[in-house]
Amino acid sequence: xxxxxxxxxxxxxxxxxxxxxxxxxxxxxxxxxxxxxxxxxxxxxxxxxxxxxxxxxxxxxxxxxxxxxxxxxxxxxxxxxxxxxxxxxxxxxxxxxxxxxxxxxxxxxxxxxxxxx
Ligand SMILES: [Zn+2]
Ligand SMILES: [Zn+2]
Numbered sequence: 223x224x225x226x227x228x229x230x231x232x233x234x235x236x237x238x239x240x241x242x243x244x245x246x247x248x249x250x251x252x253x254x255x256x257x258x259x260x261x262x263x264x265x266x267x268x269x270x271x272x273x274x275x276x277x278x279x280x281x282x283x284x285x286x287x288x289x290x291x292x293x294x295x296x297x298x299x300x301x302x303x304x305x306x307x308x309x310x311x312x313x314x315x316x317x318x319x320x321x322x323x324x325x326x327x328x329x330x331x332x333x334x335x336x337x338x339x
Pocket of ligand 2: 290310
C-alpha cells in the first residue's frame with residue numbers, strides 16, 4: 223500500500239544566466255496530465271497556475287545541449303535550434319548557426335552606433 227503524499231518537496235528551477243527561479247513540477251519530454259504531448263527537448267515544466275485547465279503547462283527552461291547549463295526559455299538566455307543552446311554557447315559558436323539565426327540575434331543586440339560621430 224502506497225501512501226499518497228501531497229507534500230513532495232518543491233523543486234526549483236533556476237536559470238543560471240538571468241537568475242530567474244520558479245518551482246517546477248516536472249523535468250522531461252512528456253509532461254504528465256497532457257494528452258499525447260511530447261516536447262522537442264527535455265525541459266523544466268510547471269503546471270500553468272493561471273489556468274484551470276490541467277493540461278496547460280508552462281515550459282520554464284531547459285539545459286544547454288553543449289554545456290548543460292540550466293537556462294530559461296527567455297530569448298536573452300537561450301535559443302532553440304534543433305537543440306537548446308544557452309546564449310553563452312550561441313555566442314561562442316555563432317558562426318556555426320545558419321545565417322538566419324545569426325541575423326535574428328544581431329537584431330536583438332543593442333547597437334551603440336550613436337556613440338560614433
Ligand atoms: Zn534566463
Ligand atoms: Zn551552453
